[in-house]
Amino acid sequence: MPSLPWARAAAGANTYDHAAEAVLPTVYERTTAAAMKAEAINLGQGFPDGEGPQWMRAAAAEAITSDAGPTNQYPPGIGLPVLRDAVAAHQEAHYGITLDPAHQVLFTTGATEGIAASILSFAEPSSEVVAFEPWYDSYGAMVALAGAELRTVPLEAPEFRPDIAGLRAAVTERTSMILLNSPHNPTGAVFTAEEMTEIVAIARQAGAVVMSDEVYEHLTFDAAPHTPVLSVPGAEDTAVAVSSVGKSFSLTGWKVGWVTGSASLVNRVRGVKQFLSFTSAPAYQWATAQGLEDDRGFFAENQQQLQGARDMVMSGLTATGLRPFRPAAGYFILADVSAVTDKTAAEFAAELVEHAGVGAIPVSALTLPSTQQEPDNALNYLLRFAFCKDDEVLERALSRLGKWIR
Ligand SMILES: Cc1ncc(COP(=O)(O)O)c(C=O)c1O
Structure with missing residues (x-):
């Protein structure tokens, strides 16, 4: 290296x-x-x-060109209140997860910044970070930038189920983080509630923080249920979840993302996030809030x-x-x-x-x-x-x- x-x-x-x-x-x-x-x-x-939905694009355009919605100046570093409220309402409506929008939701410039800020916040130098392999490329970049070492547990065809015993063996007292991605890119595996629960339990036992990348949350097929990490027992003080507008609304260029979790963990992620981009894209935050409040089918x-x-x-x-x-x-x-x-x-x-x-x-x-x-x-x-x-x-x-x- x-x-x-x-x-x-x-x-x-x-x-x-x-x-x-x-x-x-x-x-x-x-x-x-x-x-x-x-x-x-x-x-x-x-x-x-x-x-992506025409009505969301129209809302963003309106926010930029008219006096409707936010101004084109710096929005708050943690995100527009209307976006944080909408993220919390969306989590409650879809998953029954209750979040305090003032302290448990942090806007990020796409999930990519949420991933970067989470890993840079919790991956201690010289520690190990465990992820399932293959992984999303930014995990490898950020773990290395943090000065930690990436250890992997392979996902195997045909089902690409997470190997819980393999994860347990890979996690040691040196592990600072476990990185999850469900629904998973590139395998398309959707981790079950039981699997998520076991993964969180392994992290808790090791004193590691879980970062759960859930950007494909609304892209499951055949009614496969998505299990958000924050719905799993024990995750409240162990895990942060990352998601974004890109995949859920076919608006990958908008780069509106969010990190959710306990007030304490989200506050720590803010420590890094606010010096990466500080903030961005008020019009897109505003339009994303409208989509999250009601996706209109x-x-x-x-x-x-x-x-x-x-x-x-x-x-x-x-x-x-x-x-x-x-x-x-x-x-x-x-x-x-x-x-x-x-x-x-x-x-x-x-x-x-x-x-x-x-x-x-x-x-x-x-x-x-x-x-x-x-x-x-x-x-x-x-x-x-x-x-x-x-x-x-x-x-x-x-x-x-x-x-x-x-
Ligand atoms: C697993 C995963 N995480 C994060 C991202 C990036 O999301 P965003 O575009 O919101 O930064 C992607 C985009 O392809 C992805 O596949």
Whole structure:
């Protein structure tokens, strides 16, 4: 691991170019750029083709251009009161979780800032942070920046269930944090209430803080219930939850996020958050509050549309000979490439974008360098395809994949 902070952060997320001693763009940006260059269909980065509810966009525009809503000046560092109230009301209405909006809800610039502030607040230097692997890339960057070490517990196909015994074995007295992500990117696993309860109990026993990334909370399929960490017994003084507007409302560019938890834990996260961005985007905070107060049926509509896309891409990928695993939530399907090639998913992805005209993300970009070096590790043969795209785009991508693989 290099020693300077910038290089540690980059290396922690597999974006450090050792030879050039420079930072590479994230795997999502690299895949998008490669797809654009090859004029390929980009099923790499997880952003929807749809534009999110028109009425929320109109509310944001109105807030910027009229005297309705907040001004365009600095909103409070902890977020507009109307947003904090709406986050608390949403948690109560959907999950029966009661939060004091003044002390238990902190606005962040996207979930990304909530993740960064949480990890930088609780990952002690030289401690260990445990996460399930594959993980979201910013976890690796922030754990390394904090000067802690990331230890992982693999999620295994076909179900990618969290290995509770494996987690118990990985957590030691050196563990300062456990990082959770349910519904999980990229596997689409939705952790059960029992699993969440056991994870929180393990953290409590070790005196570790849980950060639970719940950005896919409204994207579960087949009525799979989402269990927010704060609904689990024992989580009240052990866990913070992170979520955002991006996935729930197909507004990934808005970057309105929030951290929730006990007043004491949220106050500690504020210690870092208020010197990252301090604040941002009053108009988007205001419009997000309106969506959280009443989604006007968008959550159900979006779930139904995504579930249809998931089913279509599952059968399309199966027909190509790849071995896809059915996700219970989210934007992505993982497929095992070893059914059609001896190459790793990273090598196969480079060929796909160039020759088949389809961009996808090798799961190895979301794993530790030591995992990438294991030729027999199943994670090195998984490719991530985003299905949060228009049907017509998905059909074209599947047809290209089918032709090229055959
Ligand atoms: C698991 C996970 N966490 C966090 C984020 C980032 O959320 P935001 O765009 O709100 O910063 C993403 C975005 O892809 C994600 O997949």
